[in-house]
Amino acid sequence: MNKQEAMVLLKNKGYKHTDKREDILNLFDRKGGYLSAKDIQIALKDDYPGISFDTIYRNLSLFQDLMILEETELDGEKMYQFHCKEHHHHHLICLRCGKTRTIDVCPMQDLSQVDPDFQVTGHKFEIYGYCKECRKKIENEKKPLQDSITVSPST
The missing domain is CATH 1.10.10.10 (Winged helix-like DNA-binding domain superfamily/Winged helix DNA-binding domain)
Incomplete structure (x- = not known):
């Protein structure tokens, strides 16, 4: 959409x-x-x-x-x-920026064998984490700032 x-x-x-x-x-x-x-x-x-x-x-x-x-x-x-x-799919979701990426793997294919008598009418599968760009930003935020050196004019 x-x-x-x-x-x-x-x-x-x-x-x-x-x-x-x-x-x-x-x-x-x-x-x-x-x-x-x-x-x-x-x-x-x-x-x-x-x-x-x-x-x-x-x-x-x-x-x-x-x-x-x-x-x-x-x-x-x-x-x-x-x-x-589009076709049936699920998402990877970045917890920081909210961007999503489509994944075509569906765990329901394997889970349907757990209880064959259970009729599934719908499901939702999402994986949460951090995208590459947000991981870089998070790492940069964790790095300590380099010490600055103040140079004073000699007298």
């Missing part, structure tokens, strides 16, 4: 176009990873100073119902990204 497809879907389903909806979808289009309601509020505060969490969550809920967005939970907070409508 992308912003253009989402806007067409909203129109086809009879939902009116609003600048806020379009701007929220623009954020997801630019980000390419997960966003929280707080991320959205911070990003839109200049254009919509009084935007409430209620407005944001109402739109996020609508986008979820229409399968524009999908939800996950990171550290107890709901996070959203554009719904993947």
